[in-house]
Amino acid sequence: MISQESHGPGESHGPRESAAGPGDAAAPVLQVRDLRKTFQPRGLLNAGQPVVAVDGVSFALAGGSTLAVVGESGSGKTTLARMIMGLEPPTSGSVEFFGRAQPRRMRTRDRRAHARVIQMVFQNPYRSLDPRQSVGAAVEEVLRHHFDLGRQDGRARTAELFDMVRLAHNLLDALPRELSGGQRQRVCIARALATNPRAIVLDEAVAALDVLVQAQVLNLLADVQEQTDVSYLFVTHDLAVVRQIADDVLVMKSGRVVEHGPAGEVLDHPEHPYTRLLRDSVPRPGWKPARRPADDSPTVPA
Numbered sequence: 001m002i003s004q005e006s007h008g009p010g011e012s013h014g015p016r017e018s019a020a021g022p023g024d025a026a027a028p029v030l031q032v033r034d035l036r037k038t039f040q041p042r043g044l045l046n047a048g049q050p051v052v053a054v055d056g057v058s059f060a061l062a063g064g065s066t067l068a069v070v071g072e073s074g075s076g077k078t079t080l081a082r083m084i085m086g087l088e089p090p091t092s093g094s095v096e097f098f099g100r101a102q103p104r105r106m107r108t109r110d111r112r113a114h115a116r117v118i119q120m121v122f123q124n125p126y127r128s129l130d131p132r133q134s135v136g137a138a139v140e141e142v143l144r145h146h147f148d149l150g151r152q153d154g155r156a157r158t159a160e161l162f163d164m165v166r167l168a169h170n171l172l173d174a175l176p177r178e179l180s181g182g183q184r185q186r187v188c189i190a191r192a193l194a195t196n197p198r199a200i201v202l203d204e205a206v207a208a209l210d211v212l213v214q215a216q217v218l219n220l221l222a223d224v225q226e227q228t229d230v231s232y233l234f235v236t237h238d239l240a241v242v243r244q245i246a247d248d249v250l251v252m253k254s255g256r257v258v259e260h261g262p263a264g265e266v267l268d269h270p271e272h273p274y275t276r277l278l279r280d281s282v283p284r285p286g287w288k289p290a291r292r293p294a295d296d297s298p299t300v301p302a
């Protein structure tokens with residue numbers, strides 16, 4: 001059995017101990033099988049009408065690869081990500097890391113092991129950081145929680161992680177509010193990398209950034225992947241982002257997978273009408289919004 005403490009913070013190769021044990025090195029980092037989640041809405045009026053948020057989703061995420069999950073708002077992307085992260089128990093189906101099933105309800109020990117396999121980066125970096133804690137301390141805290149590091153080594157490894165995400169060392173003592181949105185998201189990426197995870201779920205992680213900063217962060221993620229072989233599950237509604245970062249794409253509609261394949265192929269030759277609709281909804285040169293009639297009355301009666 002691989003001991004949790006046997007991995008130094010700088011070592012990032014091979015499978016980590018999953019929430020349920022070390023697992024199989026030849027198995028995919030993440031395998032999701034027939035995952036389903038239904039919510040029972042609160043309130044008497046809705047009683048008996050469960051919402052099916054995720055409906056029979058299956059896929060595998062190979063080491064060092066990027067899978068984008070796309071779909072319109074409400075298609076189930078976040079619920080899927082939350083089940084993978086152990087934040088939401090599935091109604092049925094399984095989530096496996098290196099061939100080992102994740103426990104349906106995780107205890108503290110399971111969560112600690114899980115955090116070394118998979119991490120998550122959210123859309124809003126400001127909300128993910130403590131406004132009173134320096135960004136260096138935010139990263140160091142994770143390192144010291146997971147590894148037996150003294151102060152000096154913790155500080156040195158934090159500086160290495162800052163290098164990895166291309167943040168200057170003079171920002172180590174800065175508070176989140178002193179950083180730009182892009183810099184804050186880099187801190188969140190550094191903090192996610194602190195446990196040497198084998199996969200990171202990025203939930204709309206570049207959606208709040210302007211397009212230039214977005215491109216820089218995507219390039220950075222690609223470089224990190226090349227260095228560490230980490231896998232990404234990229235939840236996004238933005239097909240331009242998919243094209244830039246993903247090897248494969250999985251398209252969700254109403255909780256179900258309607259298309260899944262290599263990103264270029266799916267975007268260039270979508271087979272499902274819904275994927276075509278998503279692709280054709282992206283504004284591009286020459287695209288004109290539908291015009292209202294001359295009298296400017298609403299196109300749909302109110």
Ligand SMILES: Nc1ncnc2c1ncn2[C@@H]1O[C@H](COP(=O)(O)OP(=O)(O)OP(=O)(O)O)[C@@H](O)[C@H]1O
Nearest residue numbers: 039041051053071072073074075076077078079080
């Ligand atoms: N805790 C909950 N209780 C009840 N219904 C929920 C809950 N969480 C999500 N849902 C419902 O499940 C469906 C999928 O929601 P989800 O947030 O996963 O979609 P999404 O694709 O991530 O949307 P968005 O891009 O807007 O975040 C929606 O109908 C949503 O209203």
